[in-house]
Amino acid sequence: MTIRVLLADDQEMVRDALRAVIDRRPDFEVVGAAADGAEAVARARELRPDVVVMDVRMPGTNGIEATRRLLADWPHPGPPPRVLVLTTFDLDAYVHAALRAGACGFLLKNSPPDQLAHALRVVADGEAMLAPSVTQRLIGAFTALPAGLLPGAPAPSTAAGRRLDALTARELEVLLLVARGRSNLQIAEDLGLSQPTVKSRVNRILTRLGLDNRVQAALLAHEAGLLGPAAARTHDADGAPDRP
Known part of the structure; x- marks a missing residue:
């Protein structure tokens, strides 16, 4: 094409x-x-x-x-x-x-x-x-943010965090990886999903949040504290979420 x-x-x-x-x-x-x-x-x-x-x-x-x-x-x-x-x-x-x-x-x-x-x-x-x-x-700027929202955590007090209440726990997990700069292919590998499934979920996240693209979604996640120290501890050294 x-x-x-x-x-x-x-x-x-x-x-x-x-x-x-x-x-x-x-x-x-x-x-x-x-x-x-x-x-x-x-x-x-x-x-x-x-x-x-x-x-x-x-x-x-x-x-x-x-x-x-x-x-x-x-x-x-x-x-x-x-x-x-x-x-x-x-x-x-x-x-x-x-x-x-x-x-x-x-x-x-x-x-x-x-x-x-x-x-x-x-x-x-x-x-x-x-x-x-x-x-x-x-x-460097955003890793200094305080600990914030995680799947299953109490609702955040910030306006950005409250917007994320519209997402499911799985969508929050995908959003977290988007915010960490992972591509659809990398997210698919991290979560054991197909690439089309990840693309569909990213599009659904953008629609639910009223955003135009994944960069804006990443900025919103940063503002909500999704990449704070607590979130970082849920990831392994490769940046992939820990699996039970």
Whole structure:
């Protein structure tokens, strides 16, 4: 299956370079380009790509606001495109804003071409992809959270924790692994499930929580304290849940 990509960047040279890197791979097709956020939203609605590669700093409507508008007001049947934010600036404020706007990934422009191609495939498949430096900082920030919600534990007092009351114990277990950055395949191996079953459960979790993607689900789990010290103790050294 060919992954259709829309490029949004205010620099023509960057757009041309990205097009050259992406188009030379047989499983990708660049279907269009935009020079600012407003044009990116309009072109995405017109062309209906699988993935939008979105710059952050653009004149007029920036990439964060464009992502928010694109995902909040998609006029067509079926899901909107996945958004991979690609920027020069490795700033936490941009990372958090992009993920909360609904982006599925955050990558730096100095990433190797093969890493960009991998990120596009991962995001197109509905999973999350973060630059390694970003992942390390997020893990460092959130592992400092206090102990929180576990399957069967009392209801948490935080608003984020109360939202998780909508999930079953098994769904909480899946959410915990999503929050730890595990792919659907890895979750399937950890829990002894099939990959389609895991994908179905992740989609059901997103629906019940009213979220757009697994990155937002991971952030909500972090906010609820699902990855606090108590949760960490329920996992073995490989990151898989202990089995009775």
